[in-house]
Amino acid sequence: MTRRAAHAQVPSDAARRASFWLDSLAASGADTLRPRTALTANAWFDVCLIGGGLTALWTAYTLKRADPDLRIAVLEREIAGFGASGRNGGWCSALFPRSAASLERTHGRDAAIAMRRAMVDTVDEVGRVTAAEGIDCDFVRGGTVVFARSGAQRRAAQADVDEAASFGVDRLEYWDEHTVAARFGVSGVDDRTPAAVHDPACARVHPAKLVRGLARVVEALGVAIFERTEVLDWSAGRVRFRALDGSDAIGTVSARHVLVATEGYSSQLPRARRRILPIYSLMIATEPLSPDVWREIGLAHGETFSDYRHLLVYGQRTADDRIAFGGRGARYHWGSTLDTRFEHDDRVFAHLQAALAELFPAAAGARITHRWGGPLGIARDWHPTVSYNARTGVGFAGGYVGDGLSTTNLAGRTLADLVLGASSELTALPWVQHRSPLWEPEPLRWAGANLGLLGTGLADHEERLTGRPSLIARAIGPLTGH
Known part of the structure; x- marks a missing residue:
């Protein structure tokens, strides 16, 4: 060389x-x-x-x-x-863009179970390697809490727990309103008290x-x-x-x-x-919060959090006691254009601040110190792949559709086996050699991507109005890996 x-x-x-x-x-x-x-x-x-x-x-x-x-x-x-x-x-999680039920429909039950086991094991693998190599990345396995804040969301939460139990890999727990109130310091239980699902297969990291x-x-x-x-x-x-x-x-x-x-x-x-397809996801970070505020919020170190709205949000308690909080909402740009200007969208940042205050009123007055964003990658069928010729x-x-922090580790280990010609449990996983369809040419790509984004927002609005699971969300579900 x-x-x-x-x-x-x-x-x-x-x-x-x-x-x-x-x-x-x-x-x-x-x-x-x-x-x-x-x-x-x-x-x-x-x-x-x-x-x-x-x-x-x-x-x-x-x-x-x-x-x-x-x-x-x-x-x-x-x-x-x-x-x-x-x-x-900063979620090192077992999340995968395609649900276990969707994987079963496409690849069969055994393949779906194998994929779920590989993803759960990958969380531990990242922790093992970072510890062995001395990579101090604030890795704490505290699990994920996903709040269910309405009747429709509670039904979706219970359905997730039931589906996980049917495949026998993920150990999801449903926390009712009384459990959430006790866990997060809520005084009294009323119609506004959320339920939640706890997934232990997630670690907080500093990416x-x-x-x-x-x-x-x-x-x-x-x-x-x-x-x-x-x-x-x-x-x-x-x-x-x-x-x-x-x-x-x-x-x-x-x-x-x-x-x-x-x-x-x-x-x-x-x-x-x-x-x-590149879609922007944006984030905000608060100033470090006081111990009193954290006692009121109730999140421990290592815990990540989200809720069951369709327009995705996600967050964590950082090692220095900030909240790092992000979500979707930024539109797709014609021709898959990427530009640093798209990393800052005041409308999305305002939405994130409002959503954070709704989830944790104690953090509503916190100063926002950082705002940023970047593109994530989505295949046409929302199905990640590891392929090698x-x-x-x-x-x-x-x-990876935003679920890449841990999935990249599994991808790297799998690609290595493929390059070395090794036949292993990893090379037999259902995402190996999967070929997604190409995205449509413009203007169909622009119209479809932004209609999908609009649909997730409308689905949340529909559920707030009707109190029932969204028909819009059901209609777009097959397009989003569910």
Whole structure:
């Protein structure tokens, strides 16, 4: 391999603005967020990974642990963790975009059960590896509390518990109003007291600490990480790139295995333009809350939370006692366009603040210190995949629909087995070699994506008006993996 030093670096301020998580690393002095050296000349590797997020890094980690002699390169346009891996809600969960019942309809009962077991086991696997490798990412397995705040939501919650019990893997618990009142310090029980479902298979993490720490680990194992290196295109055995270090050098990586791990950014690459739809999810973070406020809220360290509305929200209590809270609501942009302007939407941020105050009135007056967002990736059938063509050596993993923090670990381990030619329980999972349909061309893609977003909001409004499960939600369910 020929490698020329790259001296120009982008300011770390751009990375700090990407999320609270990345900003907190820089503010603490734990990470400067300065880019690693760009690749500026032709090179040869055994494995070339496109993208510097968790999928690529978990794949590189697993491959290097299995075969230390493999020459592995990771090419990243910005810095490792700049995308969804450093911006997400910090849920290391067993969630998967397709429900167990949906997987059963598509792949059969045994395959659905195997997928659920693999996802639950992955939560523990992330905790095991981060502990073994000394990655301090605030990993605390406290489970997820999903509040049910209406009669329709309570019925949906009970249905989830019943479905989980029928497959015998997930250990969901239904907490009635009295349990929630006692658990969260509610004085008295009335019609406004929510019920909840508790899922133990989730850990709270600091996602930027995880992805940046994992990057350092794989680099120490001998993996070459090239940042500020933009991939222009790829084909079997070749990846064309351009250095963004000021040299504008264009070159080619030759590799036996080319693995694409760009998630929501896949839409910007010619060969994946209609394979993955990018949808923005936005987040806010409060100032650290006082012990008195936390006693009133009732969330312990390690617990994540959501509720049963259709327009998804999600949050966690951070290690420094903030609430990091996010949700959907940002519209899809024509032509799968990505732009930093789309990461800030005052309407969505106002919705998030109102939703947080509704869930936890004690936090209503908290100052919001950070607002950010980023694109996640959705396949046309909401079905993630790990795919690999042994003949061409080209692989792909993605379509996590926001459930990627833990799913990336499972994807990385599975991709590694496929590259190494190993037949394992992982390579037999139903998402392996799954091929989703392509998204429609414009304007159908724009209309369908935004109508789906509008439908989830209308479904919530319908349930508030009628008190019954939404007919709109039932109609769009098959389009969202349910």
